[in-house]
Amino acid sequence: MPLFYWGIQNLFSFEKVRLTDVLKPCFIGLCLAVPMQLLYWAFDIYFSLNWSGTGIFFFSFFNKEGFLYLPFAAYLFFHYRKSSAGNLYIREILGFFAGYYFLFAFIDVLTGEARTSYDLIYLPIQRLSLMLSASLLLNRFLGEKDRIKYAYLAAILLLPFLYNMIPVLFLVNRLLIGHIIFIPIVLASFIFFYLEIQKSQSE
Numbered sequence: 001m002p003l004f005y006w007g008i009q010n011l012f013s014f015e016k017v018r019l020t021d022v023l024k025p026c027f028i029g030l031c032l033a034v035p036m037q038l039l040y041w042a043f044d045i046y047f048s049l050n051w052s053g054t055g056i057f058f059f060s061f062f063n064k065e066g067f068l069y070l071p072f073a074a075y076l077f078f079h080y081r082k083s084s085a086g087n088l089y090i091r092e093i094l095g096f097f098a099g100y101y102f103l104f105a106f107i108d109v110l111t112g113e114a115r116t117s118y119d120l121i122y123l124p125i126q127r128l129s130l131m132l133s134a135s136l137l138l139n140r141f142l143g144e145k146d147r148i149k150y151a152y153l154a155a156i157l158l159l160p161f162l163y164n165m166i167p168v169l170f171l172v173n174r175l176l177i178g179h180i181i182f183i184p185i186v187l188a189s190f191i192f193f194y195l196e197i198q199k200s201q202s203e
Contacts, residue, residue: 001105002026004128005098011197012091025092029099032075036068037103060167064104065130066160072100073134073156080142090139090200097131118170122182129186130163132193139196 005026050059061067076096080089105124112119134156141152163185169178 001098001102001127005095008094009091011194022091022095025095026099026102029072029096029101030103031099032072032096033100033103036071036100037107040064040068056168056171057164060171061160061164065127065167066164068104069130069134069160070157072097073138073159076138077141077153077156080138089142090135090196093135093138094131097135101127101131118167122166122170125186126163126166126182129189130159132189134159136189136193136196139200 009022050056076093080093105127108119137152137156137159141149141156144152166178166182166185169175169181
């Protein structure tokens, strides 16, 4: 996560940007992840795997990805709720997400046991894609003044449910369908994030 975030900085302009402006959001995100991880451990959320479509979906959703995304997205929403120039914040927002998810990824590496191809390849890429998509949508939400901003807000809240379909499909061994969904989502997140950066820096 930190290396990816640092690499993304090459797409931004460094004019009037200090090193602390780049590192501070990432560090804050990392600190905010600590109580969330402790809360996750305290509740020890576990749902018995029910081999129905709904059961598998919610089993996957509450095994970290959806459970950890929504409260942090809510935090960023309230953190930036009074902002009026969203095109200035996409770098900061991505920094918050990079620090936040870095702790979970690091703990997964330390505490994980058997590793599948999904854990080693797809999950890290999925998280990076989720970070980019959420940063882009929140940035758009902050920059809009018309009612369309609520469409962006709805998309922000629906993101974890969309991304949750990927582990569900891999869990039920629907690899072909999983790839059909996974590849376009990941490519779209990278492409649209890049276009958003170009747009924000040209304004």
